[in-house]
Amino acid sequence: MGTLASLSGDEAAADKESGRAPVQSTVELDAGALFVLKSRGSWWHCGYHLTTSIVAPSLLSLPFAFRLLEHHAIRGSRLLRFRDMATYILGPKWAIFYVGPIQFGVCYGSVVAGILIGGQNLKYIYVLCNPEGRMQLYEFIIIFGALMLILAQIPSFHSMRHINLISLTLSLAYSACVTAASLKLGYSKNAPPRDYSVEGSPVSQLFNAFNGISVIATTYACGMLPEIQATLVAPVKGKMFKGLCLCYAVIAATFLSVGISGYWTFGKEAMGTVLSNFMSNNLLPSWLLIITNAFCLLQVSAVAGTYLQPTNEVLEKIFADPNKNQFSIRNIVPRLISRSLSVVIATIIGAMLPFFGDLMALIGALGFIPLDFIMPMVFYNATFKPSKRGYLYWLNTLIVVVSSVLAFIGGVASIRQIVLDAKEYRLFANV
Numbered sequence: 202m203g204t205l206a207s208l209s210g211d212e213a214a215a216d217k218e219s220g221r222a223p224v225q226s227t228v229e230l231d232a233g234a235l236f237v238l239k240s241r242g243s244w245w246h247c248g249y250h251l252t253t254s255i256v257a258p259s260l261l262s263l264p265f266a267f268r269l270l271e272h273h274a275i276r277g278s279r280l281l282r283f284r285d286m287a288t289y290i291l292g293p294k295w296a297i298f299y300v301g302p303i304q305f306g307v308c309y310g311s312v313v314a315g316i317l318i319g320g321q322n323l324k325y326i327y328v329l330c331n332p333e334g335r336m337q338l339y340e341f342i343i344i345f346g347a348l349m350l351i352l353a354q355i356p357s358f359h360s361m362r363h364i365n366l367i368s369l370t371l372s373l374a375y376s377a378c379v380t381a382a383s384l385k386l387g388y389s390k391n392a393p394p395r396d397y398s399v400e401g402s403p404v405s406q407l408f409n410a411f412n413g414i415s416v417i418a419t420t421y422a423c424g425m426l427p428e429i430q431a432t433l434v435a436p437v438k439g440k441m442f443k444g445l446c447l448c449y450a451v452i453a454a455t456f457l458s459v460g461i462s463g464y465w466t467f468g469k470e471a472m473g474t475v476l477s478n479f480m481s482n483n484l485l486p487s488w489l490l491i492i493t494n495a496f497c498l499l500q501v502s503a504v505a506g507t508y509l510q511p512t513n514e515v516l517e518k519i520f521a522d523p524n525k526n527q528f529s530i531r532n533i534v535p536r537l538i539s540r541s542l543s544v545v546i547a548t549i550i551g552a553m554l555p556f557f558g559d560l561m562a563l564i565g566a567l568g569f570i571p572l573d574f575i576m577p578m579v580f581y582n583a584t585f586k587p588s589k590r591g592y593l594y595w596l597n598t599l600i601v602v603v604s605s606v607l608a609f610i611g612g613v614a615s616i617r618q619i620v621l622d623a624k625e626y627r628l629f630a631n632v
Contacts, residue, residue: 228291233518234281235432236527244431246362247444269580281431282514283424283572290583302578307424307568308511309547312349314561315505317551319345324479324499329487329494332631337631339552345502346548353513353540355528361507362405368503369451375496379475382485382493383462395468411607411614412562424456424572425511513542555632559619566611572611574604
């Protein structure tokens with residue numbers, strides 16, 4: 202199941218990294234755990250990974266989840282994957298039929314969305330440089346997919362640390378550009394008219410609100426906290442929290458400024474990405490828009506590469522031989538083929554379905570909300586068994602119930618939005 206329970210917690214994790222641990226132990230270490238989830242990182246590296254995979258303040262349950270992970274690591278069972286937690290705490294059926302499929306769906310869906318967004322950024326740059334150009338969106342998605350073919354071959358999650366440091370820096374850079382552009386436009390004499398009213402009937406407003414919750418859960422959630430924790434070198438105590446502090450510092454400096462300044466400038470006319478608002482007028486210099494789109498393009502490639510890691514781990518577990526060297530021909534060939542095929546499929550889906558944002562709202566409702574707001578509370582109650590006479594047990598239960606209701610209603614709202622937008626759907630659309 203990917204734990205290190207046969208040795209004492211930190212010693213087992215260190216042995217896994219140094220190679221002193223046997224390949225097969227009482228609890229089997231598969232190739233996915235050995236090769237993809239290498240435990241070499243510091244808390245700085247953890248912060249880079251968290252920032253790239255989250256970059257937002259909505260996951261207030263993160264410290265809660267980290268306490269669970271550290272609790273098991275200290276007691277000799279370092280849980281390396283989300284499904285390992287489900288297996289260890291609730292039983293194997295939870296991992297096989299619920300947590301595993303949901304995590305794979307949300308992470309792979311994030312890869313598809315990342316490739317789609319990267320293609321859109323490429324198209325924006327192309328249109329700015331060549332307004333009369335005739336290239337279609339799907340062509341840019343394919344080009345970006347080719348870049349992802351290269352990033353997909355990075356051997357382990359830990360190997361992403363420098364890329365995710367660059368990603369962190371780029372998120373600061375493009376957020377500063379967008380904030381400055383919004384303020385410049387908002388204070389200019391040609392500022393767009395501001396209207397902050399909410400349109401639609403009360404029923405539509407209600408469904409749109411729940412659909413928005415699903416989108417937020419998708420955009421700002423993290424579906425691989427145990428996998429990020431698995432990249433830390435032993436001992437792990439306190440490191441995830443330090444990484445989280447770094448992540449939240451970046452969040453405070455980036456997404457809050459972009460959200461507030463963008464909405465202040467455009468109001469209800471704000472589009473799915475604020476870059477689309479800038480592209481629809483000629484009030485800002487082209488060089489600023491090109492630089493901002495380039496920063497976004499590079500950063501989203503790191504995001505997609507990060508969310509490929511759970512898929513890579515599953516593929517490695519299936520096709521790699523843990524008794525062979527990670528870079529032996531026996532393991533390199535299936536790794537190259539399986540990871541490339543994974544990216545090709547994601548690229549085809551992104552090119553065919555450029556309206557994937559509607560689908561991601563559904564994935565958020567049925568995937569990210571359970572993973573990040575429901576399962577940590579269930580895991581906590583099952584692990585620590587707080588007294589039913591105390592407030593903590595019932596607080597966790599309340600969060601589970603409310604989140605379950607939000608997931609259900611958000612799922613219904615997302616399906617409703619898909620049905621409403623279906624008349625505009627067209628395969629390989631140039632949106």
